[in-house]
Amino acid sequence: MNIQEALKATPADIERSYKLRLAIIDEIRESKDGLMSFGDFAQRSMYGYDADLPGYYTNTNFSPNNPDGDSSDTFGTAAVYPGVGAAIGEIAVIELAGMIGTNPLTLIEVGGGDGIMMRNMIVGSGKQLQREGLSRTIHPIMIDRTPQLLDRQASAIQEVRVSDNTLRVADPLLVGSRLEDAEMPSQAVGAVISNELLDMLPFEVACDIEESVPGMFYVKVVNGKIVPAFAPARSEYMDDAAYTLEKNPHKPLQSFQPTLIESVK
Numbered sequence: 001m002n003i004q005e006a007l008k009a010t011p012a013d014i015e016r017s018y019k020l021r022l023a024i025i026d027e028i029r030e031s032k033d034g035l036m037s038f039g040d041f042a043q044r045s046m047y048g049y050d051a052d053l054p055g056y057y058t059n060t061n062f063s064p065n066n067p068d069g070d071s072s073d074t075f076g077t078a079a080v081y082p083g084v085g086a087a088i089g090e091i092a093v094i095e096l097a098g099m100i101g102t103n104p105l106t107l108i109e110v111g112g113g114d115g116i117m118m119r120n121m122i123v124g125s126g127k128q129l130q131r132e133g134l135s136r137t138i139h140p141i142m143i144d145r146t147p148q149l150l151d152r153q154a155s156a157i158q159e160v161r162v163s164d165n166t167l168r169v170a171d172p173l174l175v176g177s178r179l180e181d182a183e184m185p186s187q188a189v190g191a192v193i194s195n196e197l198l199d200m201l202p203f204e205v206a207c208d209i210e211e212s213v214p215g216m217f218y219v220k221v222v223n224g225k226i227v228p229a230f231a232p233a234r235s236e237y238m239d240d241a242a243y244t245l246e247k248n249p250h251k252p253l254q255s256f257q258p259t260l261i262e263s264v265k
Helices: 011-030 038-047 082-100 116-131 147-163 235-247
Strands: 105-110 138-143 173-175 190-193 204-208 214-222 225-232 253-256
Touching (some): 011 214, 011 225, 038 204, 038 214, 082 116, 105 116, 116 138, 116 147, 138 147, 147 173, 204 235, 214 235, 235 253
Parallel strands (some): 105 138, 138 173
Antiparallel strands (some): 204 214
């Protein structure tokens, strides 16, 4: 079995992957130092360049967390065991029962895949609201930068609304943006949940290559192939890389998020 068969890749998948790889190679070659940071490489690989050149998460055939889908290549615990999402929904109500008051319960999921976990969380939280004697509407909010996944999430929520008329579920709010750009209701009372969110966030990698200069993990092109490379951190990442390495001086490789690191310094 070759890799194409193992991944159930169609000829269209192979062509898309090939075009994306060439675009990444072209960008690396056009850079002034012939390097692309690992974070940028991950960004291109996961989200591509545009609708005509999508990445892993923006490919229209992408179907995460769906063990029954023919095109699915990954699925997690939330998909295999519905009780996981239901338990999270129950816990959310138990923890927030004293805070909900007369407000609706807001469930916000970031990167909700096919909407399986939100569907199960609604079921679990609805049952727990009944146990607590709270007659409250559940407001689901989905944040995802991939439009086709938002559509699937909306369908999953509608499915549970139709199948169980004892649940009070409002129309879902679908927020198509990056997490840092998402605008949320100011008076929402509830919980924010994300399953494997970190898998979807590009990150940079600091490395210790010289005592006086913090380094970073890059990729470069050698004989038409994308290969790892290590070099001094670029000026815009110099402080972040140095700070990251100083936190754990005994670890030669350490990841960091440039957009988030200022909040923890």
